[in-house]
Amino acid sequence: MAVDDYEELLKYYDLYETIGAGGFAKVKLARHILTGEKVAIKIMDKATLGDDLPRVKMEIEAMKNLSHHHVCHLYHVIETANKIFMILEYCPGGELFDYIIAKDRLMEDEARVFFRQIVSAVAYVHSRGYAHRDLKPENLLIDEDQNLKLIDFGLCAKPKADIWSMGVLMYALLCGYLPFDDDNVMLLYRKIMRGKYEIPKWLSPDTIILLNQMLQVDPKKRITIKHLLNHQWLLQGYKCPVEWQSKYPLGYIDEDCITELSVFHKQSKQSMTNLVSEWNYDQTTATYLLLQSKKAQGKPVRLMRSS
Ligand SMILES: COc1cc(O)cc(Nc2ccc(C(=O)Nc3ccccc3)c(OCCC[NH3+])c2)c1
Numbered sequence: 001m002a003v004d005d006y007e008e009l010l011k012y013y014d015l016y017e018t019i020g021a022g023g024f025a026k027v028k029l030a031r032h033i034l035t036g037e038k039v040a041i042k043i044m045d046k047a048t049l050g051d052d053l054p055r056v057k058m059e060i061e062a063m064k065n066l067s068h069h070h071v072c073h074l075y076h077v078i079e080t081a082n083k084i085f086m087i088l089e090y091c092p093g094g095e096l097f098d099y100i101i102a103k104d105r106l107m108e109d110e111a112r113v114f115f116r117q118i119v120s121a122v123a124y125v126h127s128r129g130y131a132h133r134d135l136k137p138e139n140l141l142i143d144e145d146q147n148l149k150l151i152d153f154g155l156c157a158k159p160k161a162d163i164w165s166m167g168v169l170m171y172a173l174l175c176g177y178l179p180f181d182d183d184n185v186m187l188l189y190r191k192i193m194r195g196k197y198e199i200p201k202w203l204s205p206d207t208i209i210l211l212n213q214m215l216q217v218d219p220k221k222r223i224t225i226k227h228l229l230n231h232q233w234l235l236q237g238y239k240c241p242v243e244w245q246s247k248y249p250l251g252y253i254d255e256d257c258i259t260e261l262s263v264f265h266k267q268s269k270q271s272m273t274n275l276v277s278e279w280n281y282d283q284t285t286a287t288y289l290l291l292q293s294k295k296a297q298g299k300p301v302r303l304m305r306s307s
Contacts, residue, residue: 005080012076012283013041013087024048030087032075034303035290039075042086049084052154056084059153064281065128068246070121072141072149073293076286087286089293091149093142096173100137105176108204109237114140115170116234116242117148122162123225123244130156135165137172163222167214174207175200179215193217206233248292253277256301257291264303 009015013030020027025044032039044056063074063086076087093099096114100106106114118140125132132139134155141149171179179197182188191197195217199208210233213223228234230241253273261284262272276288287303295301 003081005083008078008080009041009085012286013039015041024052027088029090032087032286032290034287035294036304037290037293038090038092039290040088040090042088044084044086046082046084055154059156060086060281062130062153062156064279065250066125066130066153067248067250068121068124069248070117070148070150071125072151073289074281075289076283077281088151089143089149091141091143091151093144093146095138096140096142096148097137099142100173100176103176106173108174108207111170111173112234112236112238114148114173115166116238118150118166118169119225119228119234119242120244121148121150122166123229123242124246125150125156126162126225127244129158131158131161132156133161133165135162135169137169140169163214163225163228164216164219166228167211170214171197171211174203179211206236209233248296251277251279254292254295256295257288260291260301260303261288264305 006015012034013032016029016031018026018028019040025042028041028043030039030041031037046053049056060074060077067073072091073089074086075089076085078085078087118135122132122135130153132150132153132155134152135150139150139152141151143149168179180188180191182191195215197215203211210223210231213231214228216222223231228242229244234242253276258269258272258276261267261276262269265272267275275284279285291301291303
C-alpha cells in the first residue's frame with residue numbers, strides 16, 4: 001500500500017512553498033504548529049540519495065554536536081520508508097552570494113562584520129572537532145537580523161581544511177568575484193596550485209596581507225584559526241577579538257522552556273528535563289529548541305493551546 005511519507009511530518013508542521021531545490025534535496029518553508037515558529041525543511045528521497053546517504057547521516061550526526069548563533073540549527077529529523085526530513089532554522093535573508101552580487105562588492109567595514117561572523121562559526125565548528133570543507137557564499141545564509149548562518153555540512157569531516165576557503169570567501173566579499181576562476185577545470189587547478197591572484201586597486205595593504213596569509217598554497221604556511229581570531233584586520237574598528245564560544249551551548253536546559261513544556265504536557269519539570277536531555281531530535285527536541293529560539297527573540301515562551 002502507498003505508505004504516506006508525509007504523515008508524521010504533517011502532525012507537527014504546516015508545509016508551505018518550496019524555496020530551494022538542489023542536487024538531491026529540496027527545501028520547503030513550514031511552520032511548527034505548537035510554537036508557531038517558521039522553519040525550513042530539507043526533504044531528501046532515500047532512493048535518489050543512493051551513495052550520498054552516508055553523507056546525509058554524517059551531516060545529521062555533526063549537526064547534533066553543533067549549537068551556535070552563526071550555524072544554522074537542526075531541530076528535528078524524521079526518517080520514513082522513502083524520505084529523510086531535516087527541520088532547520090529559518091534564514092529568510094537568502095544567500096550571502098546573492099547579497100554580494102546585488103551590491104557588486106562590499107566595502108571593507110561591511111565585509112569585516114560578515115567575516116568576523118564567519119570566523120566565529122568556523123572557530124566554533126573546529127573547536128567541536130569538525131571541518132566544514134564546503135565554505136562558499138552559497139553556504140552562508142542571512143537570518144532576519146542580518147546575521148550569517150553557516151549551512152550544509154554534507155561534506156564535513158574530522159580533519160581541519162577550512163582556512164584557505166575563508167581566504168576565497170573574504171576575497172569574494174571584497175571583490176565580488178573569485179580569486180581563482182576558470183571554465184577549464186585543469187587551468188583552474190593550475191591557478192590554485194600557483195597561488196597567484198589579481199589584487200584590485202581598492203584593497204588596503206592590511207587586507208592584502210591577510211588574504212596572502214589565508215591563501216598560502218602550502219598549508220603549513222597558512223594562518224591558523226587561532227591567529228585569525230585576533231588578527232589586526234579583524235580588530236579594526238572593534239576592541240575585542242572574535243568571540244567564537246556558543247551563546248547557548250549544547251545540552252543547556254532553559255528553566256522557562258521546561259516550565260512551559262511541563263505545564264503543556266502535564267508532566268513534572270524533572271520528567272520533562274529528563275526527556276529533553278535525551279536530545280532525540282524528535283518533536284520534543286524541536287519544541288524545546290523552538291521555544292528557546294522564541295525566548296532569544298524576546299517572544300513569549302508559550303505553546304499554542306488548541307483553540
Ligand atoms: C545546518 O543547516 C542546513 C543544512 C543543510 O544541509 C541545508 C540547509 N539549508 C537551508 C536552510 C534554511 C533555508 C532557509 O530558511 N531559506 C529561506 C527561508 C525564507 C526565505 C528564503 C530562504 C534554506 O534556504 C534554501 C534556499 C536559499 N537559497 C536552506 C541548512
